[in-house]
Amino acid sequence: MSTITHLYRYPIKGMNPEALQRVSLQAGEAIGLDRYFALAHGTTEFNPDAPAHLSKTHFLMLMKNERLAALYSIYDDSTGVLQIERDGKVLVRGNLEDSEGRQKIENFFVEYLGDEIRGAPKLVQAPDHTFSDVNAKVLSCINLATVRELEKVLGTSVHPLRFRANVYFDGASPWAEMDWVDKTLMLGTAKVRGFKLIERCAATNVNPDSAVRDLQIPQTLVKTYGHRHLGIYVQVIENGEVALDDELKVLS
DSSP states (O other): OEEEEEEEESSSSTTEEEEEEEEOOOTTTOOOTTTOOOEOOOOOOOOOSSSOOOOGGGGGOOTGGGGGGGGGGEEEEETTTTEEEEEEEEEEEEEETTTHHHHHHHHHHHHHHHHGGSSSOOOOOOOOOOOOOOSOOEEEEEEEHHHHHHHHTTTTOOOOGGOOEEEEEEEOTTTGGGGGOOOOEEEETEEEEEEEEEEEOGGGGOOOTOOOOOHHHHHHHHHHHHHHHEEEEEEEEEEEEETTEEEEEEEE
C-alpha cells in the first residue's frame, strides 16, 4: 500500500512550496492556487484575457535562476498580500491585487536578479489558468522509494523538494510509477489518471536549502537509466479529497 506523506502547492511558479494537510480536488483542475502566479520576463508576451500555455523559459525559474531558492515567499490568498523573506528577514511586501503592490514585488526582483532577467519582470496571472510546465491541469507526484534509489546511485542524500511535486507518497516499489501512465488511481477519495512521466531539468540540481547547484540529476538519470524521468503527472477525473496519510492505490 502507498501512503501520502506530503502535499504541497506552489502559489508562485519557481518559488517555494506551501505545505498542505488536506486538499479538495476537482475533476479537470489542478490544486487550487498551484502555480497561480508567475514572474514573466519583460520580453514575454502573455495575455491574461486569452491565456495560452507558455514554456517555462518565459518565466523566472530555478532552472536558470537558482537564487530564487534562497527566498521564502508567503502568499495570503485572503488578503492578496505577498511577503518575501530571506533568512527570516522581510525583504518586500506587496498586495498583488493592486498595481502599486505588484510594482513593489516586480522592482524587488529587478534588484535581486539583475541581468538574469530579460527586461523588467511582470507578475502575471489569469483566472482559471495554471502556469504548469505542461499544457494541462495536473498534479505532479513523486515516489519517495524512487528518490531513495537515486540517492544510492548518487551516493548522497537528495532533498525530495528538488522535484517540486504536489504529492509525495511512500510504500510503492521504486520506479513503480513508470507503469502508471493511462492507468486509473485513487488519491484519497479522488480518482486520477496517469497523464505523463515527468522529464527532469536542471532545476533539480539546485539544493532547496542552500540555493546552490550541487548535483547533476538529469545527467545521472540518463547515464544510469537511459532517460530523464522521475515522477508522474496525474489528472483528476473524479472529485474527491486527499489528506496526509491517505492511501494511493492503482485501480487499473
